[in-house]
Amino acid sequence: MAHSEDAPQVNVLPPDTAKIRHLWKVAGILGLITLFEFGVAFGVPHEMKDLRIWTFILMTIVKAAYIVGEFMHLRYEAKVLLWSILIPMIFVVWMLVAFVYEGIQIELARP
Amino acid sequence: MASTSTATVPAPGKSVWDGGVSPMNASYGKLMMWFFLLSDAFTFSALLITYGLVRSSHKAYEGAVEAFKFSQAYWPIPEKVFDAIPFFHGVNAPLVFVGLMTFILIMSSVTMVLAVEAGHRMDRHSVEKWMLWTIVGGLTFLSCQAWEWTHFIHGTTEGDAVVKGTEFFGANLSMNQYGPPDFAAFFFFITGFHGFHVFSGVMLNFLIYYNTVTGVYDRRGHYEMVEKVGLYWHFVDLVWVFVFTFFYLV
Numbered sequence: 001m002a003h004s005e006d007a008p009q010v011n012v013l014p015p016d017t018a019k020i021r022h023l024w025k026v027a028g029i030l031g032l033i034t035l036f037e038f039g040v041a042f043g044v045p046h047e048m049k050d051l052r053i054w055t056f057i058l059m060t061i062v063k064a065a066y067i068v069g070e071f072m073h074l075r076y077e078a079k080v081l082l083w084s085i086l087i088p089m090i091f092v093v094w095m096l097v098a099f100v101y102e103g104i105q106i107e108l109a110r111p
Numbered sequence: 112m113a114s115t116s117t118a119t120v121p122a123p124g125k126s127v128w129d130g131g132v133s134p135m136n137a138s139y140g141k142l143m144m145w146f147f148l149l150s151d152a153f154t155f156s157a158l159l160i161t162y163g164l165v166r167s168s169h170k171a172y173e174g175a176v177e178a179f180k181f182s183q184a185y186w187p188i189p190e191k192v193f194d195a196i197p198f199f200h201g202v203n204a205p206l207v208f209v210g211l212m213t214f215i216l217i218m219s220s221v222t223m224v225l226a227v228e229a230g231h232r233m234d235r236h237s238v239e240k241w242m243l244w245t246i247v248g249g250l251t252f253l254s255c256q257a258w259e260w261t262h263f264i265h266g267t268t269e270g271d272a273v274v275k276g277t278e279f280f281g282a283n284l285s286m287n288q289y290g291p292p293d294f295a296a297f298f299f300f301i302t303g304f305h306g307f308h309v310f311s312g313v314m315l316n317f318l319i320y321y322n323t324v325t326g327v328y329d330r331r332g333h334y335e336m337v338e339k340v341g342l343y344w345h346f347v348d349l350v351w352v353f354v355f356t357f358f359y360l361v
Contacts, residue, residue, distance in 0.1 A: 010329050013232035020228060027221040034213055041190065041206060041360055046176045053361055060356040064349055071224050071345045081135040081142070085149055092156040099160045103167030110168075 026070045144339045148346045187290035212255045219248025220348040227341045230334025242320040249313040315340045
């Protein structure tokens with residue numbers, strides 16, 4: 001390549017094995033939770049609707065926490081940044097509660 | 112990280128918010144990526160919550176799961192809709208294909224985070240390798256989604272009586288064989304909007320890969336762009352985790 005003469009001096013560091021092992025561990029946890037969700041989807045009968053739904057929601061929140069905290073590194077950022085991202089999520093929680101409640105009421109009001 | 116050169120400790124008698132300091136200890140680009148992702152999270156939340164509203168305003172299927180049949184009268188059980196896998200026509204494999212797609216996307220998130228780790232070490236060859244795997248993962252996911260859509264649109268071998276005497280196969284935006292019209296509409300909107308994000312992500316990943324190969328980041332002295340696009344890519348994975356739960360499992 002023509003660039004090779006003016007290539008910048010780059011100091012390549014060796015792989016951080018502890019960090020890489022940690023990342024694979026997080027990936028393993030995410031995989032296991034997904035398998036567990038499949039276990040619930042086929043192991044727990046559909047009649048136990050509430051148990052199924054709440055398990056799925058809880059598992060999703062755990063997975064989301066791992067992705068945002070570890071993969072997106074938010075857990076290690078300045079606390080101000082962490083809260084600036086997490087606190088606005090209150091709006092989502094409120095919207096969820098309000099809209100699903102509204103949906104149930106619409107169903108009840110249908111002839 | 113290398114580019115955030117501003118001090119983190121304010122001058123005596125001054126607050127961190129008085130200027131000259133970076134209170135969030137992150138570069139402008141990274142912060143703006145975070146706030147863009149926050150706004151994108153609102154968009155996806157709105158879609159998924161509206162799905163929740165419309166779904167809870169329809170009747171749920173009451174009878175035994177084994178005896179489930181598609182009908183316009185109630186919302187379908189998702190695992191009865193998404194029960195096919197490519198090359199195995201007629202084999203009943205509920206949610207297996209979606210599970211595979213979830214696995215592919217999580218794996219591509221892992222390869223992305225490994226690319227970011229390699230970028231911190233200025234290790235160009237590792238960044239190239241992991242970026243390429245991430246692109247492969249993204250393209251595989253998109254191909255899976257293309258198959259899923261095709262199958263959904265063309266339908267299964269048994270149709271559903273939509274109007275008395277007519278059978279309807281597959282789905283479009285105004286009618287579908289699986290349940291109420293809104294079911295297919297939401298399928299197209301939510302997975303489509305997510306798929307569009309994956310597509311944009313693959314394009315961005317390719318751009319990063321190209322810049323890495325041509326040595327742009329070596330000359331710049333840091334690989335922060337890998338980190339920023341990495342944030343976007345993980346977000347796409349995050350959204351899929353929610354779509355998977357609320358569209359396919361619940």
